[in-house]
Amino acid sequence: MGDTRPKVKVLICCGGHFESQANRQVREAMQSGFEDVLGEEQVIAVDISGAAFAISSWKPDLVFATGSYLPESTYFGEVSRTARACGAVTVFWATEDPYEQDAHYQIADDFDVIFSCDRWGHHFYQRDRVFHLPLAASPTLHYGEIDSSVEKTVDVFFCGVAFSCRKEVVRSLMPELQKVKVRFVGPGWGEFGPGFSDARIEKTQLIELYRRARIVLNLGRSLHFENKRFMIAPSTPGPRTFETALAGAFQLFHEETYEMRRYYDADEIPVFNNRHDFAKLLKTYLGNPEKRQEMARKAQKRTLENHLYRHRIETIMQVLRDENLLKS
Template identity: 70%
Template sequence: MSAGEGQTAVKDKDSRKKNRPKRKEHKVLLCSGGRYESHANAQVRATIMEGLEDCFGKGNVVSVHVTAAASAIHTLQPALVFAMGSYLPESTYFGEVSRAAKKVGAVTTFWATEDPYEQDAHYQIANDFDVIFSCDRWGHNFYQRDRVFHLPLGACPKQHYVPLDRQADKTIDVLFCGVAFSSRKEVVRNLMPVLQQLNIRIIGPGWGEMGVGFSDARIEKQQLIELYSRSRLVLNLGRSLHFENKRFMISPSTPGPRTFEAAAAGAFQVFHEETYELRRYYEADEIPVFSNRDDFEQIVNRYLRDDDLRFEMARKAQERTMKEHLYGNRILQAVNYLMDEGLL
């Protein structure tokens, strides 16, 4: 890291400290780990715990699996129980957690990190927690109760941040990693006249059948970050796997965690969207967007061979992520909500 980068990191850290609420020495219990919890959510648990420790002090935050939470609440007598994850039926014990928390007078919060894909099952937690945080801006309107706030997912500096390297060898023109959901396949098929002219790597379960440049492989996070560094353009495609979302068929609005993770890793992303929701988080000179093949072809023509422009845009997106879109930022927002509501 250069001296300039070090100064920026210090300034960002100081800024977060300045905005941090006055620390209260509360005991906090963090619980998650339901059956359907995604791999990504499981990985960020330690980072969320660090964010809570920043607000409440080291030694005051304990993280447990949801199956052990009720017992831990009885033993620790926390002032705040912060639950998170999936709330699908038969997969969690969050009702038991809430009842145990109420017995000791704890404030209860739930961060729904799989919205809106499970929205039909939100009765599992809708009336059990004092405050609900939803990771989806549009989905949070469907809880039909008060004290529901939008809280996006984010990035973890320890897991996702990689210093940008201007000299990195870019051997891949277009990269996408992720499961081949039907909506993603539809987008990629539409882009094929452009993609066929490029060196592409489309990787993830379900892609192999589509030919050269496609693979069914599953890759680890470190492999993915290494692929980012070798890629000129990284496609960002939303998913459409709706476990329990048939009543209202809520379309996801907020960018998923991969957006923030890839930006922290220094990837130059090309974001597919039709709602312009991304502009709540990143500017046009940080992450370009497309909604059809013509848009995508224009992006390829403009950015593919302009290494300096891509580097500058990726740098801006990374800086914004490290300043505004880390899990530490999200926890700070959550704690501020609780304080504004008079719960802490």
């Protein structure tokens, strides 16, 4: 049988040298999702500085921009105008909502459709054709086999920048964390003492560190770069949630918005929002490797079935068809 995938040419562009390492990895995962859905030959990725020329030359059906719309010098207007002149549909997937919400004027009028990674944040664009679309995980980048024979060397592991909101949570949990073996890795954690490090690690190392931890702590962030007008609280779990689940790690998720149950059940990823609940979860799961592994398998299965970038790209393509922007 022939290839039945839609014949849609997609050009992906990003913010160039302003693109953070985290956004670069997310963009690469999105590209792999497009390739899974449409085929590798239908997808190219370019720097924003060369996007207009590439659009004119390659004539894609869909121009897909993603990432941050800060700083001011990241200008998507030329990309959008060139795409429309070629008859291409334009889409932006905002990966930093709601932290940059006040600056969305930079993209609000440049794209046919906008997808926001945050459920609450997507309501504040004040235009039509704005949809909520969570980030996800990539089998190529994040999948890990669950192996009960792997030695667990750490009780509680966390990797990420020590934003002030995360420090506040960790300080509240310290009476419990001091009872177990911890490893916190990321800029800003060194001041907390033994078990805490300012080091940065690569994503490739992260999967192995997950495998060595009994519990992976999942702490959200609330850092308002440009979110002072409405002070929108972040709602949707970030990509690390889906990536960690796909890696086969057992997570404890800190939340105050009760959004997690839209994505994972209680027997897949437990949640807490105070020291008392955290202590109960530690007592329940730290000494129960069979239960941890059972729940990690369920979360990984859920991710494989519902939360890969392939699934998100399929959603994007369906929305574009529903909006009569794409025919195939």
